[in-house]
Amino acid sequence: MASNVTELLVTTPFYSPIELGDTGEPIFEQLVFGSIVIDCHCTECGKDSTFRRDSLASNGGGAGSGVVTVAVAKQTIKIIEGNTINIELYCARNHAHKMRYWFTVQKGKLIKIGQYPSMVSISRGGLRKYSKVIYDGGIRELESAMTLATHDHGIGAVVYLRRIIEHLLNNHAKLARENGTFDADIERLDIPQRIEALRDTLPRFLYENKTIYGILSKGVHELSDETCMQYFPMLLSSILLILEQELSERQRILKEDVLRKEIHKLSSALGSSKTD
Incomplete structure (x- = not known):
């Protein structure tokens, strides 16, 4: 509600x-x-x-x-x-x-x-910004979740929301392996363990509310369309907040990288210049 x-x-x-x-x-x-x-x-x-x-x-x-x-x-x-x-x-x-x-x-x-x-028309423009942090087809699947919800297909809608979290975890696991920050086979861990293992890089809201994945899974396997529809607005808002935090962190890293390079460039220029 x-x-x-x-x-x-x-x-x-x-x-x-x-x-x-x-x-x-x-x-x-x-x-x-x-x-x-x-x-x-x-x-x-x-x-x-x-x-x-x-x-x-x-x-x-x-x-x-x-x-x-x-x-x-x-x-x-x-x-x-x-x-x-x-x-x-x-x-x-x-x-x-x-x-x-x-x-x-x-x-x-x-x-x-x-x-x-329509809800989908309004959301479509606002969702485009998340294309930088979501998998190919992820924006379309978010739109599909909203479309299904407007037709009372609650179970189908939460399936797409759960996929967002799964792909986000897979992406962070891949980066962890590439960076050498986590050696274990993360994919063999269950979802709560995977979230715990990746806690330092995941969006804070996802780590602090890791039970959201279990709720979505229960919606897929156990709950009725009606019950899923009752909680869909809250679940959608949670997914969007997770994506917002992921985007914000990505932008922070990019900005730091640009400034770091500029400072290094300026430092080198000043260090090599002659002073009186």
Whole structure:
């Protein structure tokens, strides 16, 4: 289940219900009344951007103050029951560029029933940056996971997410052997042991949350489509965070390498020059 409005809009597939109880009401209140700010790819700008909607809340639940009472939120849930909620956000780069979402409330559950542009279209541009740290075809498989999720094929979706971790571990194992930092046959270790062996080079979030692979495997072999769909937004966000950390580390290493060479070049030039 989505834990906040950003996750609800960006990664939650269609028809994944959110119970509007104690945990769901804050999301509902912000969705209907509050200000919304999310960072994602703008398909019209062709760049990452910020999308926002200003607060619709008001004094005591009426127009003007930005405060919504719990009573007003609960009453609104009853009023909206069975109807459609339209959410529109504008791009900070160009206010004419919009993202639109449609929700409904059915039997006390908030359900996303549509969006434009599609989740895959929005994600496609934002995922391209990970092509430097992911295997050939990995971006396409991430898109496939999202597409499967939009059609409620939760098991198929988590299969692709698990493959991302497997390929990441294989890549780090290959680098470890090439660098001579790990002599054992890493591929013979089970996944938790492999993560432990590679802990110094893996993205921190993956090492600190190594059980994510076991969760994905359970989704492939034991859980239902419905259960996989329930946890897909969180699992997708975790995979994207792992890729983000991997990319950040790769960029840090490249920047250090460039600066190291520049310093060496300058040091050599100054050392060989004559001074008064």
